[in-house]
Amino acid sequence: MSDSLLFAIRKFKQNPEPIRTTVTATIDRNAANRLRVLDIVVKLTLGAAGSSLAHLDRALEQFEEFCTVGQSVRQGIPVTVEVYDSDGLRLK
Numbered sequence: 489m490s491d492s493l494l495f496a497i498r499k500f501k502q503n504p505e506p507i508r509t510t511v512t513a514t515i516d517r518n519a520a521n522r523l524r525v526l527d528i529v530v531k532l533t534l535g536a537a538g539s540s541l542a543h544l545d546r547a548l549e550q551f552e553e554f555c556t557v558g559q560s561v562r563q564g565i566p567v568t569v570e571v572y573d574s575d576g577l578r579l580k
Contacts, residue, residue, distance in 0.1 A: 489530050489569060492555035496547035506535040527566045530558075538573035548580045 490509045497504045510531040518524045538544055552558055552569055561567055571580040 489555050489558050490532060492551040493532055496551035497541060497544065500543040500547065502541045504534040504536050504541055508533040525565050528561065529568045531570045533572045535574055537575050538577055538579045544579065
């Protein structure tokens with residue numbers, strides 16, 4: 489997910505580094521009482537202010553669709569993606 493976001497922003501010749509990624513998963517028992525990953529939350533934090541990155545809105549609209557792993561995991565587990573800038577402003 490981080491790499492997809494970095495690639496999408498760099499296409500516009502922008503530098504969002506460093507990007508910090510935190511992933512949290514909820515694990516609980518399913519209806520058959522077996523432990524399963526129920527959902528995943530991915531938090532991406534850019535190393536730059538969102539206002540300093542040209543075309544950020546376009547990159548944020550597209551990057552998840554191009555993430556091979558994210559789209560594969562989503563087929564079986566709900567994934568929520570949050571993006572923040574270096575000032576803590578939630579961008580997505």
